[in-house]
Amino acid sequence: MSRIAATFDRLRAVRRAALVPFVTAGDPSPAHIPGMLRSLVANGADVIELGVPFSDPMADGPTIQRASERALRAGTGLAMILDAVKQYRREDDNTPIVLMGYANPIEHMGVAAFAGRAKESGVDGVLVVDYPPEESGAWVEALGAAGIDPIFLLSPTSSQARIDLVARLAKGYIYYVSLKGVTGAANIDTADVERMLARIRGRTSVPVGVGFGIRDPETARAIARFADAVVIGSRIVEEIERAEPDQAAQRAGAVLATFRAGVDAAVGDRASR
Amino acid sequence: MQMRVPVAEPRSPVAYDMPDATGHFGPYGGTFVAETLQAALEELRDAYAACRADPAFQAELAYELEHYVGRPSPVYHAKRLSDELGGAQVYLKREDLNHTGAHKVNNTMGQALVARRMGKPRVIAETGAGQHGVAAATVAARYGMECVVYMGTEDVARQAQNVYRMKLLGATVVPVTSGSRTLKDALNEAMRDWVTNVANTFYIIGTVAGPHPYPMMVRDFNAIVGKECLVQMPALAGRQPDYVLACVGGGSNAMGIFHPYIPHPGVKLVGVEAGGLGIATGRHAATLSAGSPGVLHGNRTYLMQDADGQILETHSISAGLDYPGVGPEHAWLKDSGRASYVSVTDDEALAAFHTLCRTEGIIPALESSHAVAHAMRLAPTLGRDRIVLVNLSGRGDKDMHTVAKASGLSL
Structure with missing residues (x-):
């Protein structure tokens, strides 16, 4: 069983949502990647989304754009990130790691070459923001051959037909973008999110995580009552931005711990599913 | 202007129906x-x-x-320029005469x-x-x-x-x-x-x-440019051109004039990219000439990118050509061989700018000057009975400061 499936199975048994922090790999520098992963896991991460920086992050708000710029200035590249994950796997063979980024760095490496190297490094899933399901034929095939889960997005504007399209291809989990706009935008309407999750679950048994706009532990708790995973991105990246480079991992961990408390508090509120 | 359908084609048109239903x-x-x-x-x-x-x-x-826009824009036979070049006859599609001064x-x-x-x-x-x-x-x-x-x-x-x-x-x-x-x-x-x-x-x-x-x-909205040329060239020159030249940044003026000509196999289509300081320097925006395929801004196309697939900054004296990608239809036309793509340096574009000002009393945009520069290279290699049609995509009033600065003057 994959690390992602094993994690969701374990959490389902204790009725807790997965806590999924997002950080940009190489922010503040590539040397900080293993320490960052270590700190996030120590502070309650169940799955880690590791952003691959790109020069043109079209779907991201200012916070994650700046993180990408810092990581690129520090010399971060895709091959380097795969190496860092491989290194980290020597000390942690359990926590699922999902790479999240844009198509071009992966296409430049070559889709099949990337899939092979990602597998070898211990990557469990990959979400390419600008690979929608209709452009993902070769992509899904390459990941499938390597045994890596293709993660897809759904949004408040996704039609029933598009939900079905994603449901046919998605493995690992589906990432529901809880609001219109870019990462780090305003607050979300939890009731709207809950209604949409019910629609998605009507079409697939793949776990559904929720992200974009979860900026405080209270919102995380509200979402964790019904979602399979809660993704925290910009709020953690803000903390990294404010920290001295050598304090970044510790501060990211500290803020993640407050979200973990929110997710834990939701266990009692959660109906058995 | 009286629009009429051209009567004769050198060869029969070839069907072209891109893109497919999914773009x-x-x-x-x-x-x-x-x-x-x-x-x-x-x-x-x-x-x-x-x-x-x-x-x-x-x-x-x-x-x-x-x-409102003032269409159709005329096609103009640049006789003095043609005589100076001593080869093919150069015609200009005058998109510079549109309202707002460009296509x-x-x-x-x-x-x-x-x-x-x-x-x-x-x-x-x-x-x-x-x-x-x-x-x-x-x-x-x-x-x-x-x-x-x-x-x-x-x-x-x-x-x-x-x-x-x-x-x-x-x-x-x-x-x-x-x-x-x-x-x-x-x-x-x-x-x-x-x-x-x-x-x-x-x-x-x-x-x-x-x-x-x-x-x-x-492309469809700019294709009016080429559609007009299809009618205007036979009326003015007696036939369709041998070459159609246009500058390519993102490529909208070029697609506009190329597209109606794609089914006409006797007409060679040439896109002219911004060679900046020269391809060898890396300081240019000649995406099709020196880039490689990738994904940016919602489409797969040729891009200027580094070894990690990060998008590179480009350089051109002409801001309108200073883009690290190019329209995907140009990528297709290049690979399929229906169009070819060349590059022109900043200096060559500036020289063409001055030449057109002097010989024809037309101040071209620096973008369009790239297409004129290639016409100046090409025409002397062709006989006087050959026809080169250049899309003069915009006027150069906006470029006064840049050109003056390049000449060591300040306005």
Whole structure:
């Protein structure tokens, strides 16, 4: 069983949502990647989304754009990130790691070459923001051959037909973008999110995580009552931005711990599913 | 002008029907955007398909192009330039004579009419040199729509006059400080605005790039340029040209004049890219000549990128060609061999600029000067009975400061 499936199975048994922090790999520098992963896991991460920086992050708000710029200035590249994950796997063979980024760095490496190297490094899933399901034929095939889960997005504007399209291809989990706009935008309407999750679950048994706009532990708790995973991105990246480079991992961990408390508090509120 | 159908073709036309239903030109094009934009693109595809098939829409567009833009633009036989070159006859398609001074308005007018049909009261645009921003602000003023233009801070500083023009036209210009602070970053920022405000906002993309249906739609609206030439060349020169030349940044003026000629195998199509300081220096914007395929801004196409697949900053004396991607249909035309692509350096473009000013009394845009420069290389190698048609995509009034500076003067 994959690390992602094993994690969701374990959490389902204790009725807790997965806590999924997002950080940009190489922010503040590539040397900080293993320490960052270590700190996030120590502070309650169940799955880690590791952003691959790109020069043109079209779907991201200012916070994650700046993180990408810092990581690129520090010399971060895709091959380097795969190496860092491989290194980290020597000390942690359990926590699922999902790479999240844009198509071009992966296409430049070559889709099949990337899939092979990602597998070898211990990557469990990959979400390419600008690979929608209709452009993902070769992509899904390459990941499938390597045994890596293709993660897809759904949004408040996704039609029933598009939900079905994603449901046919998605493995690992589906990432529901809880609001219109870019990462780090305003607050979300939890009731709207809950209604949409019910629609998605009507079409697939793949776990559904929720992200974009979860900026405080209270919102995380509200979402964790019904979602399979809660993704925290910009709020953690803000903390990294404010920290001295050598304090970044510790501060990211500290803020993640407050979200973990929110997710834990939701266990009692959660109906058995 | 009297429009009539040309009577004879050197060879019979070859069918061309790109893109396919999902917006692909062979391996290029497509819809490489996040899920958050898919519904908006679907809405746009449906709306544009309806407009394309609606005679009332086409009639309204034709009326506006005639009475507001000033179409058709003439084709002009540049006799003095041709004589000086001593070879092929050079003809110029005078897009510089359009309202706002370039071909860009053909597209913004079309998209503004689509936006009106869709009931969107707010339009946004990205701009590099400011020409597309001005053309978008112009049609927004014409129809009383709110207009927001994204422009990199580097370009805001370099193109102060166009920033002021947009403001005069009632647009809000938003300086973009992310990334390299140029056109590609302005496009990223406009996409972010669109995804956030999609309910009331129409995004007027300025070139034949972006996700489907933009490359097709922008091409269709600019194809009026080539359609007019198909009629004008036989009337003026007695036949179709041997070569059609156009500068290529994103590639909208080139697609506009190329597209109607694609089915005419006797007509060679040549795109002229910005060679900047020379391809060997790496300081250029010749994407098709020196780039490689990848995915950016919603489509797969040739890109300027580094060994990690990060997008490179480009250089050209002409801000309108300073873009690290290119429309996906050009990528297809290159690979299929139907069009060829060459590059012209900053210095060659400047020399052509001065030559056209001096021999014909026409001040071309620096973008268009690249196409003129290649005509100056090509024409002397051809006989006097050969015909080279150059798309003179814009006028050079906006480039006075740049040209003066390159000549060591300040205005």
